[in-house]
Amino acid sequence: xxxxxxxxxxxxxxxxxxxxxxxxxxxxxxxxxxxxxxxxxxxxxxxxxxxxxxxxxxxxxxxxxxxxxxxxxxxxxxxxxxxxxxxxxxxxxxxxxxxxxxxxxxxxxxxxxxxxxxxxxxxxxxxxxxxxxxxxxxxxxxxxxxxxxxxxxxxxxxxxxxxxxxxxxxxxxxxxxxxxxxxxxxxxxxxxxxxxxxxxxxxxxxxxxxxxxxxxxxxxxxxxxxxxxxxxxxxxxxxxxxxxxxxxxxxxxxxxxxxxxxxxxxxxxxxxxxxxxxxxxxxxxxxxxxxxxxxxxxxxxxxxxxxxxxxxxxxxxxxxxxxxxxx
Ligand SMILES: [Zn+2]
Numbered sequence: 001x002x003x004x005x006x007x008x009x010x011x012x013x014x015x016x017x018x019x020x021x022x023x024x025x026x027x028x029x030x031x032x033x034x035x036x037x038x039x040x041x042x043x044x045x046x047x048x049x050x051x052x053x054x055x056x057x058x059x060x061x062x063x064x065x066x067x068x069x070x071x072x073x074x075x076x077x078x079x080x081x082x083x084x085x086x087x088x089x090x091x092x093x094x095x096x097x098x099x100x101x102x103x104x105x106x107x108x109x110x111x112x113x114x115x116x117x118x119x120x121x122x123x124x125x126x127x128x129x130x131x132x133x134x135x136x137x138x139x140x141x142x143x144x145x146x147x148x149x150x151x152x153x154x155x156x157x158x159x160x161x162x163x164x165x166x167x168x169x170x171x172x173x174x175x176x177x178x179x180x181x182x183x184x185x186x187x188x189x190x191x192x193x194x195x196x197x198x199x200x201x202x203x204x205x206x207x208x209x210x211x212x213x214x215x216x217x218x219x220x221x222x223x224x225x226x227x228x229x230x231x232x233x234x235x236x237x238x239x240x241x242x243x244x245x246x247x248x249x250x251x252x253x254x255x256x257x258x259x260x261x262x263x264x265x266x267x268x269x270x271x272x273x274x275x276x277x278x279x280x281x282x283x284x285x286x287x288x289x290x291x292x293x294x295x296x297x298x299x300x301x302x303x304x305x306x307x308x309x310x311x312x313x314x315x316x317x318x319x320x321x322x323x324x325x326x327x
Contacts, residue, residue: 008159012054014041031159042138043078070189071172074139096174097149120267170213173206184226194236201297210305272299
């Protein structure tokens, strides 16, 4: 469960029970004074036990522990407030910091519910969802003075290393990766994952998340990375994986465009139902509701990409948005 990756750098696998991601890879950079923990797991007992056990085995002094949340998803920062030293920091990217400390976060679920209804998501399914979504239940306490933000190019000195902050918008607007030039090592967070595709969805604070993500991925080809350290599952060939993910989104954009061209006037809910998904269910109607919720978000992000480039348009009738190919 704990693996030493390099001198003073450890990977801690934190289980994510009942979650298709299975585990979170948390990384500890242990220093003589301060140490830094990158990501934590959900605010949930199984995660808490695994993380605290590992930190105990590694003799980490909690009073001197800073936390870096690569982004605001609850599997990454759920336990940050419990594990951070009393006077130490929980670092986030600027945009995720803004998001987590503003009203946007509070109204997010209401905005999303409204948006999903408009995009054809059935009201009954949305109500059932309320109790299921881990982000609503296992997220961190946000009202603390420990939160602070980092910007592109900031350097964190810890464990004898200089870690450079690299902004990687797309999966969230404020996603951060860390570049360790000495070791040609990139902590890729959820920006580049190897055996699952990072979920790209719609955000009230980010237009064109797919386009933004693809631009950001292309930029990551400029780093001479030899070791990629992702937040979930295993590592792999960094450059080949970037190309695969770029191809995946080009394919998804095309698939979305083809559905809209072939069946004009569908809602996003119906468009998603006509796309291909790597989920074990006989058909769209039998998808678990939570998976449907993620699927719609992903479909909408690709629809947004086409809207931004004037390849399709939306028309609102009777409170529902319907999509058509541009003539
Ligand atoms: Zn995430």
